[in-house]
Amino acid sequence: MYRSHVLVCGGTGCTSSGSVQILKALQDEIDKNGLSSEVQVVKTGCFGLCALGPIMIVYPEGSFYSMVKVEDIPEIVSEHLLKGRIVKRLLYTETVTEEGIKSLNDTSFYKKQHRIALKNCGVINPECIDEYIGSCGYEALGKVLTEYTPDDVIKVITDSGLRGRGGGGFPTGIKWKLAKQNEADKKYVCCNADEGDPGAFMDRSILEGDPHVILEAMAIAGYAIGADMGYIYIRAEYPIAVKRLEIAIKQAREYGLLGKNIFGTDFSFDVDIRLGAGAFVCGEETALLSSIEGRRGEPRPRPPFPAQKGLFGKPTLLNNVETYANIPQIILNGADWFKSIGTEKSPGTKVFALGGNINNTGLVEIPMGTSMRTVIEEIGGGIPNGKKFKAAQTGGPSGGCIPAEHFDVPIDYDNLISLGSMMGSGGLIVMDEDNCMVDIAKFFLEFTVDESCGKCTPCRIGTKRLYEMLEKITEGQGTVEDLNKIEELCYYIKENSLCGLGQTAPNPVLSTLKYFRDEYVAHVTEKKCPAGVCKSLLSYVIIADACKGCTACARVCPVGAITGKVKEVHTIDQSKCIKCGACMEKCRFAAIIKE
Amino acid sequence: MGSKTANTIPFNGTAEQEAELLKVINEGKNEKGSLMGILHKAQDIYGYLPIEVQKIISNEMDIPLEEIYGIVTFYSQFSLTPKGKYNISVCLGTACYVKGAGNIYDKLKEKLNLEDGGCTPDGKFSIEACRCIGACGLAPVITINEDVYGRVVPEELDGILKKYNDAE
Numbered sequence: 001m002y003r004s005h006v007l008v009c010g011g012t013g014c015t016s017s018g019s020v021q022i023l024k025a026l027q028d029e030i031d032k033n034g035l036s037s038e039v040q041v042v043k044t045g046c047f048g049l050c051a052l053g054p055i056m057i058v059y060p061e062g063s064f065y066s067m068v069k070v071e072d073i074p075e076i077v078s079e080h081l082l083k084g085r086i087v088k089r090l091l092y093t094e095t096v097t098e099e100g101i102k103s104l105n106d107t108s109f110y111k112k113q114h115r116i117a118l119k120n121c122g123v124i125n126p127e128c129i130d131e132y133i134g135s136c137g138y139e140a141l142g143k144v145l146t147e148y149t150p151d152d153v154i155k156v157i158t159d160s161g162l163r164g165r166g167g168g169g170f171p172t173g174i175k176w177k178l179a180k181q182n183e184a185d186k187k188y189v190c191c192n193a194d195e196g197d198p199g200a201f202m203d204r205s206i207l208e209g210d211p212h213v214i215l216e217a218m219a220i221a222g223y224a225i226g227a228d229m230g231y232i233y234i235r236a237e238y239p240i241a242v243k244r245l246e247i248a249i250k251q252a253r254e255y256g257l258l259g260k261n262i263f264g265t266d267f268s269f270d271v272d273i274r275l276g277a278g279a280f281v282c283g284e285e286t287a288l289l290s291s292i293e294g295r296r297g298e299p300r301p302r303p304p305f306p307a308q309k310g311l312f313g314k315p316t317l318l319n320n321v322e323t324y325a326n327i328p329q330i331i332l333n334g335a336d337w338f339k340s341i342g343t344e345k346s347p348g349t350k351v352f353a354l355g356g357n358i359n360n361t362g363l364v365e366i367p368m369g370t371s372m373r374t375v376i377e378e379i380g381g382g383i384p385n386g387k388k389f390k391a392a393q394t395g396g397p398s399g400g401c402i403p404a405e406h407f408d409v410p411i412d413y414d415n416l417i418s419l420g421s422m423m424g425s426g427g428l429i430v431m432d433e434d435n436c437m438v439d440i441a442k443f444f445l446e447f448t449v450d451e452s453c454g455k456c457t458p459c460r461i462g463t464k465r466l467y468e469m470l471e472k473i474t475e476g477q478g479t480v481e482d483l484n485k486i487e488e489l490c491y492y493i494k495e496n497s498l499c500g501l502g503q504t505a506p507n508p509v510l511s512t513l514k515y516f517r518d519e520y521v522a523h524v525t526e527k528k529c530p531a532g533v534c535k536s537l538l539s540y541v542i543i544a545d546a547c548k549g550c551t552a553c554a555r556v557c558p559v560g561a562i563t564g565k566v567k568e569v570h571t572i573d574q575s576k577c578i579k580c581g582a583c584m585e586k587c588r589f590a591a592i593i594k595e
Numbered sequence: 596m597g598s599k600t601a602n603t604i605p606f607n608g609t610a611e612q613e614a615e616l617l618k619v620i621n622e623g624k625n626e627k628g629s630l631m632g633i634l635h636k637a638q639d640i641y642g643y644l645p646i647e648v649q650k651i652i653s654n655e656m657d658i659p660l661e662e663i664y665g666i667v668t669f670y671s672q673f674s675l676t677p678k679g680k681y682n683i684s685v686c687l688g689t690a691c692y693v694k695g696a697g698n699i700y701d702k703l704k705e706k707l708n709l710e711d712g713g714c715t716p717d718g719k720f721s722i723e724a725c726r727c728i729g730a731c732g733l734a735p736v737i738t739i740n741e742d743v744y745g746r747v748v749p750e751e752l753d754g755i756l757k758k759y760n761d762a763e
Contacts, residue, residue, distance in 0.1 A: 016730045016743035050732025198688030198727035236635065236672055237728055274628070275635055277670030280726070294630035296669040312627065355690030355731040362732050396689065429689045443692055447726075453669070585749070 002040040004081060007057045009122060011046030011208050012201070012240055013362070014053035018070070022054050025070045029077040039081050045209015047122035049109055050362040052092060057104070064104050065090040108378050109360050114341060116349050117165075117202075117325035118365045121209030126244050129251040132212040138257050140328035141216050144223055145265045150180060153224040157327070159335035161347040166192055166283070166320030167398065167424045168500075169346070169413035178307035179225040179317040187227035188316040189218050191324060192288055193234035193241070196280040197396030198447070200427035202351040203321035205363055207234070207241035210325070211248035215258060215271055217324035220331065222269040225317050230271040233288050237278065245273055280397070280451035284499045285318050287453070298455045299499035320425070322351055342368030346412035354380050356429035357387065369410040372402060376430060387432035391515070395424030397444045397451075398504035400511025401437065420511040422504070436533035437516040438523055442470040444508035452501065459502030462493040466509065474534040478524040487513060535579045538594045544569045546591035553583035553592060606647045613651065615640050620655045630658065634666065634673060643674045679714045679721030681759045683707075686736045688727030696735035700724060702749050703737075706756065720759070 008014075008023050023043055030039050047055050052066035056076075063086050065076065072090055079085045088096065094107045104110055115121075124131035132138070144153050158173025179187065191214060195203040207214065218230040234242055249271055252258040260268045274292045281287045282297040289311045291297035310316025326348060330338045339347045346368040352375065355361050359381035366375060372392055376382070383389050391401040400421035402409075409415050413423050431440065445467040454460045469486050472478050490506035497503045513520060522528050529537040542553070542562075549567040561577045564570030572583070572592075584592040619636045623629035630652075637652060638644050644667050653660040667673040685691075685700040704710065707720050714721035730736050733745025737755075744755060 012729050013732045016733055016736070016745055050730075053732065195729075196726070198692075199690045199731055201727070201729035201731055204729045237725070275632060277631060277635065278672035278726070279670050291631065292628055294628040294666075296666055353690075353731060355734060356693040361690070361734070393689065427689065429693060431693055435693055440693070443689070443697075 002038060004039045005059045006039060006041045006081075007044050007059070007122070008041065009045070009047050009053060009055045010043040010126075010240075011050070011121075011205055012238075013046065013050035014055055015240065017053045019054040021070050022056070022068055022073065025073040026056075026077070029073050030081065033077055033082055035077070035081055042125045043127070044123060045121040045126050046118075046205040046363060048113075048118065048205075048363040048365075049092075049360060051360050061086060061101070062103055063087075063101055064092045064095050066092040108381065109362075109364070112370065112374060112379055113365050114349050114367050115365050116329050116341075117206060117322050117351055118209070118363065119329065120213065121205055121363075124210070126209050126211055127247050129212060129248070129255060129257075132210070136332060137212055137328075138216055140331035141219050141223075141257070142263055143331060144220050145263045145267055150224045150226065153220060153331070154180060156331060156335050157224075160330045160338040161335075161345075162323065162326055162330060162338065163346060163413060164320060165322035165326070165350065165426070167395070167422065169423060172319065172323055175307065175319070176221065176224055176317060178305070179227075179315055182308050182315040184315050186229075186312075186314045187225055188311045188314055189221045189225065189227045189230040190289070190292070190311060190316055190318040191218055191230065191232040192283065192285070192318055192320045193232055193238075194276045194282045194288060195235060195238075195321075195425060196283045196451075197398075197425045197427045199355050199393075199396060199429050200353045200425045202353055202363055202426055204238050204241050206321050206325050206351075207238070208244055211241075211244045212252065213328060214245075214321060214324050215248055215252050217327035218271055219258065219262065219269045220327055221317055221319070221324070223267050225315075227317065228268050228270070230269065231274050231292055231311070232271060233274045233276060233282070233292055235278070236275045242273065242275070249273070279453070280447070281453045281499070281501050284501060287499070288318065289316060296453070298453045299501075301498060322426070343410065343412045345414055350411070350423065350426055352426045352428045354428050354430070356393075357383055357432040357435070358430040359384050366411070368412045371408050371410055373407040375411070375428065376407075380430065383430065383432050387434065390431045390433055390435060391437065393421075393429040393431060393440070393508075394427065395422040395504075395507070396427045397447045398422060398500065398507055399424045399427075400507045401431070401440070401515060402511075403515040420514055421507070434531055434533070436474075436529050436531035437512040437519050438470065438474055438529070439531075439533045441509045441512045442467065442474055445470055445505070448501065448505040452505075456496075456498040456502060458493050458496040459498065459505065462489060462497075463502070463505050465489060466493065466506065470509070473520065473523045474529070475536040476523070476527045476534075480521070480524055482524065483513070483517075483520055532594050538579055539574055540572055540577060540579065540581070540584060540592055540594050542570050542572060543591050543593060546589050548589055548591070550588070552586045552588065556582045556586045558582065606645045608641060608645075608647065612640050616648065616651060617655065620652060624656055630656065630663070630666065634663075638673060643677045645675065674712075676712070677714065677718075680719050681721075681739050683720060683722045684725040684728075684738045685722070686726075686728050686730075686734070686738075687724045688731065688734075690727075690731035691735040694734040699735055699737065699747055699749060699752070702752055706752060720756075 054068050056065040056068050079087050095101045154176045162172040163169040279297045282291045284299045287297040287299040306316040342348045349365050349367050351365045391403050393401050416423050449463045449467050452459045490510050493506050522530050547569045554562040561573045623633050649663045653663050709722050735747050737744050
């Protein structure tokens, strides 16, 4: 029995800010003080509040230490673990009250969250199967193998109303039913862990923090559709997740939870990992299957759907990581429990990755139907530096921007689509007044141009032309006519592309055109970028009253565009200026502005 | 997004590397869909996938060279050119981009006088843009080999580069 447990986050965010060194220093210090039989250090998955990493929680007190440094470790050990005095200066400020500390679950970041998919993340050691089992792990698998027929399983999933969390929102139960119906000598269960949306990292966090839940859910799916083999297709950019999955698969095989005759039944199931190699299009199901087969990840027309003809030509069920993470909970608690959370058409919860210009960057899991306002202002803690909110971008390169006037719309699949965006995998990037919406649209288009596989013409050439027109606008060469041409091309690409990548690629452009048309118009008619981002439309000028004539700007200018004598007002020659901004960074008197 | 231009640097693989590659190929050869995994391992061995390495894989696995070349050039993680001793990746995922990663990337390229995917003549630094490494809470993020730098501001870039310049 340990009297105290110290949980240290070992997710990618905290690892990047040094949690590995902290874990080592902590264990060394504990050993040095002879506490190793009393205090247990646990490396967990992601807690969600990545902005404050590296994160550490000490139980039983539940003190939440944030932004911990290696230098803080001796103090934590000698004060807290040895003498029982909490190190107040390291506590997350919101947990500090006059009476002492309040529970993490009462802080504004966690209060409105409901954790189902992230249930074990930040709670258990992901590299230890016993901790997963101790947290009801593999109970759902045991239950379906001994009490349910495959049809019973599919009925529970169908009744729960669970929809695919990877983006499309297709009803999961129907997908399973289709895969079961198609008779074949061999079937496959696949997991899409190719989280390509830049800015979304929930799948990575689930795999890093709770890898066994995916194995359990895939085995349940295998039983339901009649498959005995599963593949997890994961991005090679996620080395920690890959490593933990490998450990989890090995442990599950040792415990007989994967392999032959699971739980003494005649059901056998095994899982293998396949690495991606950096291609966004591989998130599309037919492209993903082609990549698992070891070929170029190019999509193909559907039908036949993967449920009919998928991996190696056999019926295949493909779900995303977060979808699978919900399955064991639905089996254990029932369809009615799941339906009681969220909205009627979108039951359950959704994990969002909050990023961009927001205070509490990190992962949050909220019931469907929560408003954008709650997510950004309460859970996210608002916009830093007193800036004004401009838009929230959801759905990544396939989604769109939602402006402030739709702040109170409840988030679910259908509402986001009617606003011209989409749920996508759950990236939620907050933009403030300093972000130019034309530039953002161009940014996403650059991404899709780069990631278009090139198989179909509307996507390969259409996105390229679209990008060129946006580039023209940001360089001040655009005309009002271009805006109409852009819209026309957008609809053409959407209607004629082969797969989801092309069909959704114009969304960032269309939604910014819809809500921020005035910004586009300012770029083409006044040749101005209201947010001050597009370099070609900016000019740096010196305010005569504020300039002290210190010559710092003239000395730093790489092209000699600034002239002026010592202690006299300087001027910038606009024809020479390359708009690098070095002068503005250098000026100590805020005498240089961009306009 | 690594450079896909033809390799102009002479190939100088060693016999040990080739032996290791042959071992990897023999282990995976008969498994369905193992080519991607073998290419990953080959890149670990050589640091990149020059045409010479692709030829070995093609011969051993009896897969046409153009098919292998097609796969190598399709996926952005496979590189036809060697990387520098210190490979700098600037995350241009959305979260990093809205927090100024584009500017960081431009500044670094300017300081090192490199284009995307380029490598300095002394083989020391190479630079590339990458999509989301998933550390969005620390945006903007750059990585240099295994080291991760979060919340990067332009002013600290000189200091960061100096660390690696001094490391020789």
